[in-house]
Amino acid sequence: MLGVNDLSGKRFLDVGSGSGLSSLVARKMGAEVFSFDYDEQSVECTKYLKQKYFKDDMLWSIEQGSALNEDYMKTLREFDIVYSWCVLHHTGDMIKALANVDSNVKKDGTLCIAIYNNQGNRSKI
Numbered sequence: 001m002l003g004v005n006d007l008s009g010k011r012f013l014d015v016g017s018g019s020g021l022s023s024l025v026a027r028k029m030g031a032e033v034f035s036f037d038y039d040e041q042s043v044e045c046t047k048y049l050k051q052k053y054f055k056d057d058m059l060w061s062i063e064q065g066s067a068l069n070e071d072y073m074k075t076l077r078e079f080d081i082v083y084s085w086c087v088l089h090h091t092g093d094m095i096k097a098l099a100n101v102d103s104n105v106k107k108d109g110t111l112c113i114a115i116y117n118n119q120g121n122r123s124k125i
């Protein structure tokens, strides 16, 4: 989706990192990565991957936080790539979450998201 094989020198924000796999790939591609998730167990899972593959690495930070928390999002600096895969529609306020993550994209940066299609009644359920 990004159309690149190398993220060296890029700052990459993984919003709702979940397992941490996307963060791991971004770090392997050379990016400086910041991962956060609302869910503590997801944070722990991301930390586990870092411990396993990038132990003591200074270019990958992981913490608990919410994309809906405007104050928290403001404390994060701007990123070349803000990536949020299948997360924003799970927050309870997708429009607010989208506005928040958008403010973390630096000028000429990239916002890369995946959200589910509205499937009518199935989505409501």
Ligand SMILES: C[S@@+](CC[C@H](N)C(=O)[O-])C[C@H]1O[C@@H](n2cnc3c(N)ncnc32)[C@H](O)[C@@H]1O
Pocket (backbone or CB within 6 Å): 015, 016, 017, 018, 019, 020, 022, 036, 037, 038, 039, 042, 065, 066, 067, 068, 084, 085, 086, 087, 090, 091
């Ligand atoms: C379907 S999983 C996707 C995880 C990961 N992005 C991936 O592609 O594997 C959705 C994730 O969104 C996280 N999440 C839900 N609400 C959130 C919020 N307000 N802020 C940050 N993460 C949130 C969940 O904890 C969960 O890890």
